[in-house]
Amino acid sequence: MNFGIEWAKMKRSGFVPAFLAGGALGAFVPVIQMAVRSENDTGFLGKPLEILLEANWSMIAMLNVMLIVAGACMMYHIEYEERGIQKIRTLPTKEWHLTAGKFLILMIASFGALVLETVGLGGCGIYWFEISEDFFTELLKNMGYVMVLTLPTVIIMLMIASWFQNMWISLGIGVLCVFTATMRQTDNGLLSLFPFAMPFQTVYEANVNDLIAAAAEVIAFAMIGWGIEKIRKKTV
Amino acid sequence: MNMIETRNLTKSYGDFTAVSELSLHIPKGSVYGFLGPNGAGKSTTMKMFLGLTRPTSGTFKIDGKQYPKDRVAILKEIGSLIEAPAFYGNLTGEENLEIIRKILGLPKSAVDDALEMVGLMQFKKRLAKKYSLGMKQRLGLAGALLGQPPILILDEPTNGLDPVGIHEIRTLIRSLPQKFQCTVLVSSHLLSEIELMADEIGILNHGHLLFEGSLDQLKDGAARRGYPTENLEEMFLALIDEDNQRRGGQR
Numbered sequence: 462m463n464f465g466i467e468w469a470k471m472k473r474s475g476f477v478p479a480f481l482a483g484g485a486l487g488a489f490v491p492v493i494q495m496a497v498r499s500e501n502d503t504g505f506l507g508k509p510l511e512i513l514l515e516a517n518w519s520m521i522a523m524l525n526v527m528l529i530v531a532g533a534c535m536m537y538h539i540e541y542e543e544r545g546i547q548k549i550r551t552l553p554t555k556e557w558h559l560t561a562g563k564f565l566i567l568m569i570a571s572f573g574a575l576v577l578e579t580v581g582l583g584g585c586g587i588y589w590f591e592i593s594e595d596f597f598t599e600l601l602k603n604m605g606y607v608m609v610l611t612l613p614t615v616i617i618m619l620m621i622a623s624w625f626q627n628m629w630i631s632l633g634i635g636v637l638c639v640f641t642a643t644m645r646q647t648d649n650g651l652l653s654l655f656p657f658a659m660p661f662q663t664v665y666e667a668n669v670n671d672l673i674a675a676a677a678e679v680i681a682f683a684m685i686g687w688g689i690e691k692i693r694k695k696t697v
Numbered sequence: 698m699n700m701i702e703t704r705n706l707t708k709s710y711g712d713f714t715a716v717s718e719l720s721l722h723i724p725k726g727s728v729y730g731f732l733g734p735n736g737a738g739k740s741t742t743m744k745m746f747l748g749l750t751r752p753t754s755g756t757f758k759i760d761g762k763q764y765p766k767d768r769v770a771i772l773k774e775i776g777s778l779i780e781a782p783a784f785y786g787n788l789t790g791e792e793n794l795e796i797i798r799k800i801l802g803l804p805k806s807a808v809d810d811a812l813e814m815v816g817l818m819q820f821k822k823r824l825a826k827k828y829s830l831g832m833k834q835r836l837g838l839a840g841a842l843l844g845q846p847p848i849l850i851l852d853e854p855t856n857g858l859d860p861v862g863i864h865e866i867r868t869l870i871r872s873l874p875q876k877f878q879c880t881v882l883v884s885s886h887l888l889s890e891i892e893l894m895a896d897e898i899g900i901l902n903h904g905h906l907l908f909e910g911s912l913d914q915l916k917d918g919a920a921r922r923g924y925p926t927e928n929l930e931e932m933f934l935a936l937i938d939e940d941n942q943r944r945g946g947q948r
């Protein structure tokens with residue numbers, strides 16, 4: 462696996478600005494929401510974090526999965542646009558080095574956005590609420606949970622982006638999946654296992670079983686991706 | 698000794714056979730000219746050597762190593778340029794070569810050496826997608842030459858170059874075996890171009906090998922069969938035409 466090489470490829474692709482802007486936007490979602498309707502919300506009973514997440518998390522989560530969709534598409538677009546990937550395939554390296562490097566970069570980028578958003582939520586808590594000691598532990602726990610729940614989306618979106626040389630097809634599939642995921646609010650059953658829907662859960666909804674499910678999905682997708690790559694190699 | 702050797706190498710797409718029972722012998726330290734009209738199967742053959750496409754049947758050996766068992770070991774020895782150059786448009790010429798350099802684990806100086814060789818030094822900071830056609834071709838060549846690999850596979854390397862560039866690159870290719878002790882497999886549509894570069898020639902038509910040997914052997918053989926030999930291009934066309942006739946008039 463070579464992280465440095467994959468990272469060097471992303472120069473000027475707009476990948477980093479996209480995640481910085483997306484993360485900043487996500488951080489401002491609760492700020493704007495609180496500024497607009499602070500009298501109503503602070504009056505609610507319940508934990509400050511619960512109130513904040515209740516009001517903002519579906520918006521933030523949607524932003525994050527959209528970012529992952531866009532990020533994965535960007536990563537493979539630069540491979541296919543001028544066939545850079547074909548040059549790489551003629552070099553003495555294995556395809557999974559490239560895939561693993563991309564996975565790591567997309568994971569770190571989406572974690573970065575989550576950190577920014579957590580800072581935004583923390584700021585709202587300090588500014589608008591009477592917070593207790595456990596506010597920050599729960600806030601960090603929320604970030605940790607969502608990080609794990611994000612991984613299935615990262616890996617499956619990378620797989621989708623790698624299958625279609627035309628970025629618009631991958632992007633279209635990704636956006637469709639995100640919209641399917643937003644329907645989770647009305648259906649809490651099987652759809653919450655849908656990778657794109659997982660990051661919509663907060664620390665108050667998700668439990669350890671969800672984390673295990675996310676880890677299992679990552680392993681399953683990695684194996685499926687590996688199998689498909691084997692088949693691709695055999696059929697070219 | 699042969700650097701590349703194929704035995705009955707065949708590639709079919711469905712019921713269409715792009716490369717048929719090809720048995721090539723590419724001597725070590727030679728420039729081998731791979732000649733054939735559009736669609737003859739030149740690129741397909743080269744892609745099989747690089748593992749970009751899988752043979753339907755037959756085998757090949759490169760420097761004594763067998764595909765697919767020794768795929769990575771084979772690729773370590775080959776620098777290649779296949780069809781249009783492949784690169785990252787969002788990176789500069791230098792950054793593109795830097796990616797390849799890192800994968801090959803070469804010293805930093807390798808990038809400038811390669812840029813110098815193809816005459817791209819003054820444009821190394823320009824984005825590759827802003828390169829002209831000829832500059833992209835040169836970048837592809839630099840990627841192939843990086844680290845002076847013992848085997849070079851160059852698919853129509855003079856594509857898109859101006860006359861001066863064509864001359865320059867032909868001269869470069871001609872000089873490679875002496876300079877770096879390497880073996881070069883180079884494809885072209887033009888016998889006149891191959892004549893200027895190659896020690897050995899293989900002529901391909903419709904996936905079949907029509908001839909393999911030196912230019913003199915080709916000329917002798919052609920003269921014996923009554924083809925025009927004063928004009929190389931005519932001789933080549935006559936050869937291809939006769940083969941096409943034999944295949945029932947199909948082009």
Ligand SMILES: Nc1ncnc2c1ncn2[C@@H]1O[C@H](COP(=O)(O)OP(=O)(O)OP(=O)(O)O)[C@@H](O)[C@H]1O
Binds near residue numbers: 710715733737740886
């Ligand atoms: N992936 C593919 N699927 C189906 N047919 C293919 C595929 N790749 C190549 N072919 C066919 O195989 C034949 C040989 O193609 P190839 O690219 O090897 O020719 P070539 O000798 O390199 O020609 P040119 O001089 O035009 O580059 C052509 O008829 C081409 O259409």
Ligand SMILES: [Mg+2]
Binds near residue numbers: 739740741780852
């Ligand atoms: Mg070709």
